[in-house]
Amino acid sequence: METILFLSPTESGSPLSKSALEALATTKQLADSLGTTFSVGLWGDAPKADDIASCGADKFYAVTGAEFSQPRYATDAAAAEALCRAAGATIVVGPSGSRWNRIQAGVAHRLGGRADSHVTGLSVSDGSPAIARWYYRQRMEGILTRAQRPWVLAVESGIAPAWQGAPGTAAVEAVACTPPAARSNVTGIEALTADQQTIRPDADLLFVTGAGWTKKQPDGQVKTEEAQKLILAFLGLSRASLGSTKSLVDLSGEGQATLTFLTHMNQVGQTGSTPRHAKGLSTCCHGEEPHTVGWRFIGERRAISLDANCGWARGKADVLYVADAFAVMEKVNDLLAKKAGG
């Protein structure tokens, strides 16, 4: 019988993140499929177990202390290890993210177990827990089981709806953990403002820009500045996440006039990211396979291109608008602005 533990760091005073709640839902689903229960382990300066008191866990464990509030390998790994030992966990599920990803392999090593990252599904195969992972740039899905325990997993965000339920009062068992000497200290956070941060994993919509925005237009003009204004206005109004083709983000590296807010972090595709959003809208992009392979997990795909024969037209998109993206986005922005204005 497996002993399943959902494990997550907590941020000072904040409820669990959306990705942590998704991992919690995935853990619960695995426990239900195996016909067993699960426990919860949290760490931080004041872990808020009450928020998830009704999640169905049979036990709640917490490592509490100011030292454990800062994201730092030494203290995060020590807390996670102590929680796994207290729970006697054989399966440990944590949410992918900088804190859990950084310590996952180290914690597995300390426990004499094995780690798997980028898990996109948990299921049961021949009565044993199995994980799903994608290989070869998201082209092939593999289902794996492992004999070694504990098996320490990092599950991707966006693979399950976040757990929702009423808060309550969780009976939390305090787990002792002496914080190791800290060699690093977080003295502050410099975050981008909401408008500078164009990559928004929680957004419903992925908005992709292609190189067409910077190409000579049918009237013979290059309209990069106008493109920049239209795209930023749309992002501001829609709160969509901004993706790009490789061609467009490469242009800035080549010193050409381009969209200044794009970096390689925005690149979607074979050598870029594979984001998960309910919908996607591609603009001024040709829809070639190395780009569209990054759309694998986008629910509904639409594209605006001048080229009726582009890749999107050949089965890559659910809807292709053969139109001038400058004109379409100007109209869309007008409509969104009117809607926002009441």
Ligand SMILES: Cc1cc2nc3c(=O)[nH]c(=O)nc-3n(C[C@H](O)[C@H](O)[C@H](O)COP(=O)(O)OP(=O)(O)OC[C@H]3O[C@@H](n4cnc5c(N)ncnc54)[C@H](O)[C@@H]3O)c2cc1C
């Ligand atoms: C090994 C390898 C890995 C790669 N990895 C990636 C990757 O990870 N991601 C990626 O994106 N690419 C990747 N590529 C590159 C990919 O093959 C394409 O070259 C790239 O995606 C093309 O970008 P694009 O569609 O923006 O540009 P283009 O091919 O130049 O297409 C621009 C499009 O914009 C349209 N257009 C122009 N003006 C307008 C307008 N006013 N309104 C509407 N449409 C307009 C044009 O009709 C055209 O279809 C990779 C290539 C290789 C070889």
